[in-house]
Amino acid sequence: MIWYFLIIVALIYLIFASITDIKTREVPNWLNYSLIAIGLGSRAIYSIITQDKSYLIYGLIGLGIFFIIANIMYYAKQWGGGDAKLLIGMGAMFGNYEGIKYLNPVFDLPFILILIINILVAGAIWGIVYSTYLAIMNNKEFVKNIKENTHKNFIYLIIIGIIIIILSLIINNEFRFLIFILGITLSLLPSTYIFFKSVEKSSMYKKVNIERLTEGDWIAEDIKKGNKIICSSIKNKNQYEINDNKKKINKFFNKIKYLPFKKYLLKFLITRAEKSINYGLTKDDIKRLKDNKIKVVIIKDGLPFVPGFLIGFIFTLVYGSLFAVFRVFF
Incomplete structure (x- = not known):
């Protein structure tokens, strides 16, 4: 049955992801995307073999539902991007589940x-x-x-x-x-x-060599060279980006004289801009630090959730x- 295959794959992936999350606080993208591919791919093949398209449909439904939940947790700043993608992969794998021999769990809800x-x-x-x-x-x-x-x-x-x-x-x-x-x-x-x-x-909070920095790492304090801020901390970076995004959005809307529901649309876009702020380091941030010959920075770790x-x-x-x-x- 397909369930034995999905369970074995999911356990292997979750064990590996747990180890990497504890060690590096990261879950590799290749792992998350391949889990989604295996989930939908195996369900598609099984649907063809059994001539029952519900297996693939349930995989797509599971992916969609977990995509919504993952985004809620991500934008609520409870999970990182790796955690969110891993949950989406689990949704693709287990949009539904019919059970296996030897186990007798109680399913009183979907x-x-x-x-x-x-x-x-x-x-x-x-x-x-x-x-x-x-x-x-x-x-x-x-x-x-x-x-x-x-x-x-x-x-x-x-x-x-x-x-x-x-x-x-x-x-x-x-x-x-x-x-x-x-x-x-x-x-x-x-x-x-x-x-x-x-x-x-x-x-x-820990000191990290610049060569070991990765995208998404959280800088704990502003990094300066002289009086110039090279890279802002989590808190300040977010505020700078929020203010910058607000200015751009307001400038754009000020050029439009007649627009239905302009006030509400403006408010909605500013709220979305605030929620979409990148809390971690970008490739440009890391390059800028290296160009300025910064050797060590203090970053903030999160808890490994996987x-x-x-x-x-x-x-x-x-x-x-x-x-x-x-x-x-x-």
Whole structure:
């Protein structure tokens, strides 16, 4: 059956992608594009063999749905381009899934929906685990940043949250569960912010030789030669590009006197321009740094998210719906 082939290929690709993501924080384009090609190609061949075009149609539907989700995550700055393309490849591979022998997962929702939910949940759990590992490996800097990031207001919120949790355990009425959730939220939000901010400052900034820079790397601070800025940091670069794009769009629209819905169209284009800003280094940026003989720069690393894809995929194959598993235990 086609499912054995697709599963084996997907596992090999996800394992390789996970290793490269952890080591280099990148997923090669050739891997992502070849996964899409294999997914659609194998489904097309199987459709011809079985004379059932639904296999190819489901592959195209999966690619389309995951393309939309991948772009949402990318423009929300939650994933990099490699993560987004890999998800699109998984959509082409598993637009639908009919199961294999020996595994008995529970599918109480469409497979593609179960897969994306499991990937997102597994990615969140993996992010916490990996961040904890980074905190342990850089414990001195982490503790120092914990102290710097722990403001009085955060402490007050955590204390209030704990008090609300205790009250929810004492009282006995119909709103008890909602009060408990409120307490957990007030306690966890500031705690989570402090934790991840401290991990970021203590573990995600590193010096890199100019020869090892790649497109998409995030520069942590402005790089200057004398008083001249050669390459801007993530934050400043984005603001410079946003302002430049706004000027160009406004200049173009000022030349057009009569245009229906001009105000709303202008607003839409400016919003799109802000969202489409390239957050990382470009080829021109790297060339400019080399031309100015810059040897070392400080870049900001992100968390490797691809292992979450692998964990979520395996969980889906073995157990199926996360909600169904919860219902069994709770």
